[in-house]
Amino acid sequence: MPIQSRIRVPKAGELVAGRLRRQIILGELKEGEALPSETALMEHYGVSRPTLREAFRVLEAEGLISIHRGARGGARVHVPDVSTSAKYAGVMLQYRGTTLADVYQARSILESRAAGLLAARRTRTEIDALEEALAESREAAKDPPRFVHVDERFHLLVVELGGNETLALLVQMLYHIIATANATVTALDTHPPDKGLSLARRAHRMHEQLVSLVRDGDPAQAESLWRKHLDGIAKMLTEDMDVQTVLDLLS
Numbered sequence: 001m002p003i004q005s006r007i008r009v010p011k012a013g014e015l016v017a018g019r020l021r022r023q024i025i026l027g028e029l030k031e032g033e034a035l036p037s038e039t040a041l042m043e044h045y046g047v048s049r050p051t052l053r054e055a056f057r058v059l060e061a062e063g064l065i066s067i068h069r070g071a072r073g074g075a076r077v078h079v080p081d082v083s084t085s086a087k088y089a090g091v092m093l094q095y096r097g098t099t100l101a102d103v104y105q106a107r108s109i110l111e112s113r114a115a116g117l118l119a120a121r122r123t124r125t126e127i128d129a130l131e132e133a134l135a136e137s138r139e140a141a142k143d144p145p146r147f148v149h150v151d152e153r154f155h156l157l158v159v160e161l162g163g164n165e166t167l168a169l170l171v172q173m174l175y176h177i178i179a180t181a182n183a184t185v186t187a188l189d190t191h192p193p194d195k196g197l198s199l200a201r202r203a204h205r206m207h208e209q210l211v212s213l214v215r216d217g218d219p220a221q222a223e224s225l226w227r228k229h230l231d232g233i234a235k236m237l238t239e240d241m242d243v244q245t246v247l248d249l250l251s
Contacts, residue, residue, distance in 0.1 A: 013054030016045050020055065024064050024077055035065065035075040082169060086176035093177065100181060104234035107174045111155060111230055114162030114171065116223030119214045126161045130211045133157050141204040144196035151203055158210070158226070203229075 010018075023029045035041065042052050056075055059065045063084035065075045093103065118126065133154050140150035152175070159171045206229045213222040 011054070012047050012051045014058065016041075016047060016052060016055035017058040019045070020059060021062070021064060024059075024079065029077045031077060031079045033077045035077065037074065082172045083176050085169070086173040086180070089173055090177040090180055100178070101234065101238045103174055103177060103181075104230075104238060107171060107178075108227060108230035108234055110167055110171050110174070111159055112223050112227035114159040114164065114167050115210060115214075115226035116219040117162040117164060117167075118158060119217055119222035120219040121163055122214050122217060127211075127215055129157065129161060130214060134207055134211050137204050137207045141200040142197075144200045147200040147203070151200075151207075154207055 020029070020035070029035070036044070038049060038052055042049060045052070047055075056065065056067060059075075060067055063081055064078055066078060067073070067075055136150055137147070137154055140147040156172065156175065159168045162168065206225070209225055210222060210229075213225060
């Protein structure tokens with residue numbers, strides 16, 4: 001009989017962290033809710049204070065709780081946040097020496113696919129949401145600095161409405177990584193006002209074209225248009241950058 005690998009028995013602190021983590025993920029513990037006192041939790045789980053604090057350290061590192069000191073201190077719950085996942089993914093990318101151009105390419109591939117999914121599954125509710133975002137884009141195109149933020153919201157809405165949660169999470173993580181790498185200052189901010197206005201209006205026209213294709217239910221053209229748009233954005237941004245790798249994620 002072959003010898004099996006040794007089984008690692010989880011530490012008590014890990015088990016307690018696992019139970020609390022499950023309650024947070026399942027929504028049994030809400031955002032901002034205070035956990036019971038250490039004394040109550042120690043009694044409930046039958047563990048010592050050091051073991052409980054080990055569990056707290058695990059959950060705090062995962063961004064699922066925050067510890068506050070003082071008379072009104074204690075542990076408070078935080079629901080899972082995309083920035084936490086993005087931080088770990090960003091560290092891995094930085095370790096691999098990944099270029100920002102590489103990150104933008106991944107965003108282009110994923111986001112354009114989401115646009116195709118949206119055009120294929122469009123509903124009246126989704127089209128209404130796009131129309132509302134398009135109206136905001138139209139107004140913001142007159143003000144390039146404001147348009148930068150409106151444009152990002154429009155892009156993330158397209159991904160969200162695409163209906164694939166995994167795809168949406170990955171794209172959101174990429175946006176966080178780009179922001180952390182200090183790569184969010186676009187040509188709309190750095191170019192002269194006239195050029196910034198021209199770029200904002202051009203981007204808005206792409207928004208209009210995408211909404212039209214979604215409305216018409218044309219997934220192939222929607223995906224192709226959005227890929228072209230995103231590739232153009234990536235080229236413009238990476239050409240204006242001095243930093244070519246995912247840097248400053250740990251500063």
